[in-house]
Amino acid sequence: MILLLNPLLEGLEAARRAAADAIHPNDEVTVDDQGIHWVFEFIPRGEMLGGGARVSVAKDDFRILKVVRGQ
């Protein structure tokens, strides 16, 4: 069992679960603090075009607000 104490990390894990079909553990991740929510962007590495996802997560309860898959 992993106990996450850092809210940002908890938000990141929520984002990973929400876009699990579109992302890879090796993806680069960026985060944009939008005040009441974060926007996590998962960017595939390597020679592939497309893929990845942008996930918006509420800070207060880690709700998934939006998932947009890349292509």
Next chain:
Amino acid sequence: MNRMACEPTFRNYIDRNSENVLDPLTEPAIIGEIGRAWRESQPDDPANRHEEGGYILLNPDLSYEIARWPRGGQSRIAPPPPDARNCYNGKVVSATFHTHPNPPVDEAGLEWEQGPSESDRRWHMRRKLRGFVIGRLLIYEIDVNAAIHVLGKREEVLGL
């Protein structure tokens, strides 16, 4: 002829005389090939829609030809790598193109980015190559600095 096409003298000529090289999207044959790739992406078939793409190659007589890539997946495609001089099959790569067949919201309710993804931008920035992204509504250009421009509506640019 193929070997000559990628010699430094030809590359230098292209770099110094870019105004003499037609934009590939003004060539009916190239537009036709991109349109064919779009149709082969099966954008209207939820179970089979997938990405298609290719290189737009410049011949020594300044005409263009297309070298298609292997079929991609639903939201990804892997270009065969060009060489360090940005040549492929011994010819200068002028630009790339690939399709984005997924709609803004698909039949399962999933949302899809319509324009170039960050990995699209980075791939073209690494190689200093221009690329065209064929979306359901619009055609986008990724320039050699990875800036994104909208070229127009797909149906108008491709005549589809």
